[in-house]
Amino acid sequence: MTTTGDENLEATLELTQKRQTHCNHNTDAGLSADGRVARRQRNRERVVDAYVELLGEGVANPTAAELAERTELTSRSVYRHMQADSTLKSDIAERIIAVFRSAQHTVIPDRATLPERLDAFVTTHLEMYAQGSQIMRAIRGHVEADSIVLETINAIQAIAREQLSTSFAPELAPLAAEERHAEVVAMHTLLTFASLEYLHQHVAPELVHNVIRRHLHALLTARECSAAAPSEPKASVLRQ
Numbered sequence: 518m519t520t521t522g523d524e525n526l527e528a529t530l531e532l533t534q535k536r537q538t539h540c541n542h543n544t545d546a547g548l549s550a551d552g553r554v555a556r557r558q559r560n561r562e563r564v565v566d567a568y569v570e571l572l573g574e575g576v577a578n579p580t581a582a583e584l585a586e587r588t589e590l591t592s593r594s595v596y597r598h599m600q601a602d603s604t605l606k607s608d609i610a611e612r613i614i615a616v617f618r619s620a621q622h623t624v625i626p627d628r629a630t631l632p633e634r635l636d637a638f639v640t641t642h643l644e645m646y647a648q649g650s651q652i653m654r655a656i657r658g659h660v661e662a663d664s665i666v667l668e669t670i671n672a673i674q675a676i677a678r679e680q681l682s683t684s685f686a687p688e689l690a691p692l693a694a695e696e697r698h699a700e701v702v703a704m705h706t707l708l709t710f711a712s713l714e715y716l717h718q719h720v721a722p723e724l725v726h727n728v729i730r731r732h733l734h735a736l737l738t739a740r741e742c743s744a745a746a747p748s749e750p751k752a753s754v755l756r757q
Contacts, residue, residue, distance in 0.1 A: 563588040569612050569670050577603045577655040610669040613652060617673045618646035621680050631688065631737065638684045639730045653710045678705050688737045704736050
């Protein structure tokens with residue numbers, strides 16, 4: 518049986534159309550899958566944001582229902598993220614650390630004097646405390662039960678020590694490495710959340726800044742004062 522040229526052309530066009538339809542179907546399926554992945558990631562980000570926001574409002578254990586209301590997602594969708602997403606906690610922790618890193622960034626003017634640097638540092642740190650105290654209160658209760666929480670708190674404390682080292686580098690530079698570390702730890706003791714909470718509970722709010730500033734100044738200049746102080750006269754020993 519022979520075929521005409523028109524029949525061959527028709528068969529070729531039909532085959533081409535089938536291939537194009539198949540290709541379009543695969544492309545649509547791929548775009549649809551990509552869209553679902555992107556939407557799932559956006560929803561996940563909304564859950565992370567809402568979780569940190571609720572912690573900042575003093576909610577120690579945000580529930581799926583509370584997160585759903587904040588994100589405008591279904592409770593089922595939020596619950597699925599909370600239960601099935603093994604990295605969600607780590608991402609929440611990273612978001613909290615980022616909040617504190619941003620809040621603790623101290624802008625030091627060029628050639629600023631020690632008093633100016635102290636004022637800038639203490640002001641920034643107290644603003645960070647006001648911004649992050651609710652989050653810290655919310656997560657501290659989970660330290661023993663959750664290693665990620667402990668790692669988060671350790672990271673926040675490390676940021677504070679890093680800021681101390683940077684802000685007061687001229688005063689710390691003459692010290693040996695171990696002494697420098699000890700000075701930074703001593704200064705940080707004044708600035709932990711527990712210390713700041715205690716100060717705010719027992720000291721008038723308008724005095725907190727000056728109290729911290731004065732003690733940091735004392736720690737940073739104690740070596741200079743010690744070197745400048747006159748030596749004690751030795752007591753004479755009278756021989757009989």
